[in-house]
Each structure stands twice: as C-alpha cells, then as structure tokens.
Amino acid sequence: MGVVYFKRFRMEYDLRKPLFPQPELPPGYQLLAWDERLLDAHAETKYRCFRWEMDANVFPCLGDMDGCRRLMAEIVLRGAFVPEATWLLEYRVPGERRAERCGTIQGVADGDTGSIQNVGVTPEHRGLGLGSALLWHSLAGFKRAGIERVHLEVTSDNTGACRLYERLGFQSTRVVYKASEVAFAEW
Numbered sequence: 395m396g397v398v399y400f401k402r403f404r405m406e407y408d409l410r411k412p413l414f415p416q417p418e419l420p421p422g423y424q425l426l427a428w429d430e431r432l433l434d435a436h437a438e439t440k441y442r443c444f445r446w447e448m449d450a451n452v453f454p455c456l457g458d459m460d461g462c463r464r465l466m467a468e469i470v471l472r473g474a475f476v477p478e479a480t481w482l483l484e485y486r487v488p489g490e491r492r493a494e495r496c497g498t499i500q501g502v503a504d505g506d507t508g509s510i511q512n513v514g515v516t517p518e519h520r521g522l523g524l525g526s527a528l529l530w531h532s533l534a535g536f537k538r539a540g541i542e543r544v545h546l547e548v549t550s551d552n553t554g555a556c557r558l559y560e561r562l563g564f565q566s567t568r569v570v571y572k573a574s575e576v577a578f579a580e581w
C-alpha cells in the first residue's frame with residue numbers, strides 16, 4: 395500500500411443570492427424526498443454512481459457496497475444531517491411498473507453552512523440535466539432549512555463535474571489535498 399494525495403477544489407454556493415433556474419426533469423424521472431426507509435436505496439444508488447469513478451480511489455468506501463451503506467448511515471446519524479437537502483432520483487421505465495433508482499445527493503450542515511455529500515447520477519442517465527436538478531433541489535432544501543452558504547469538494551481531475559459546478563454558480567475558494575491509501579501492483 396502507498397499513500398496518494400488527491401488535489402481537490404472546495405467550491406461554494408452563496409444561497410443569499412437567487413438560485414440558478416430550476417432544471418426541468420425529463421419525462422419518466424421523479425425526485426423522492428428523504429425518508430429513512432430509503433436509506434438502503436440511497437446507498438445502493440451511490441454505489442452504482444461511484445464504483446467505477448475516480449472518487450472511488452479518493453474515498454475507497456464509494457467503490458464498495460458495504461462502504462456506501464456505512465457512509466450513508468454515518469451521514470444520516472450525524473446531528474448535522476439535512477433531510478431537506480437529500481434527494482433520490484428514480485426513473486420509471488415506460489410500460490413497466492418497475493422503477494430504477496438513478497441519482498442521489500445528501501446534505502449536512504454546520505451552523506449556517508451546508509455541505510453537499512456525493513452527488514451522483516448512474517452512468518446510463520448522465521448528460522440529461524439530472525445532476526443539475528439534484529443540485530438545484532438540494533440547494534433549495536438547504537435554503538428552506540435556513541442555510542446561507544453551501545460547499546462541496548470535487549477532485550480536480552473530475553473536469554466534467556468541476557465545469558458543471560462552475561456553470562451552476564459554484565465558486566472555487568480553496569485547494570485541499572485528500573490523502574488516500576492505494577494498493578500498487580509493485581510497491
């Protein structure tokens with residue numbers, strides 16, 4: 395094992411200004427507000443969003459189903475959990491009763507500062523505006539909860555996500571480094 399440092403941007407959204415325009419959900423998609431019975435569905439969706447992504451190297455728990463369950467339980471059990479900023483996205487397959495969970499976002503807060511945890515959309519559903527919709531609903535939930543500013547962290551190499559956050563009005567305020575243990579083939 396070796397330690398690798400991942401460069402990450404801390405980005406902030408000022409909720410005292412108006413939110414960016416609410417993105418419309420494409421047909422078939424709906425957002426589910428937080429309900430504790432959805433804890434496992436959030437964890438499983440989080441896993442499918444992140445298992446093959448670079449953030450699963452930064453936070454190995456994201457690449458593991460049990461790790462995602464533990465992470466979700468920790469988020470929800472923290473006194474700082476913000477249910478209003480936590481959403482699950484589902485897609486109803488046309489002509490079928492089955493619904494597929496395809497996106498997740500959670501919020502926590504410390505005083506008047508909120509923090510977005512792991513926004514994710516499963517690979518088959520990306521590029522449709524769903525990530526933007528999850529972010530909008532999470533920010534609107536923080537605002538309803540009286541939060542004035544919200545931050546998130548994004549790995550600097552995750553250029554698509556960085557571009558998305560900037561386009562929506564997040565501003566990069568700081569560079570941070572996250573140490574992570576990584577297994578090397580030959581160390």
Ligand SMILES: CC(C)(COP(=O)(O)OP(=O)(O)OC[C@H]1O[C@@H](n2cnc3c(N)ncnc32)[C@H](O)[C@@H]1OP(=O)(O)O)[C@@H](O)C(=O)NCCC(=O)NCCS
Pocket residue numbers: 443444447449512513514515516519520521522523524525526527547548549552553554555557558561
């Ligand atoms: C980042 C993410 C949530 C965006 O979701 P999305 O539903 O595709 O977002 P939207 O459709 O609203 O916006 C698409 C934008 O995201 C960018 N994007 C980032 N990663 C992408 C991907 N893998 N596929 C498609 N678009 C992606 C696109 O470049 C696009 O920006 P552009 O219009 O400037 O090109 C999604 O790609 C994802 O879950 N990625 C893996 C998990 C992750 O890295 N999450 C961020 C943690 S900080």
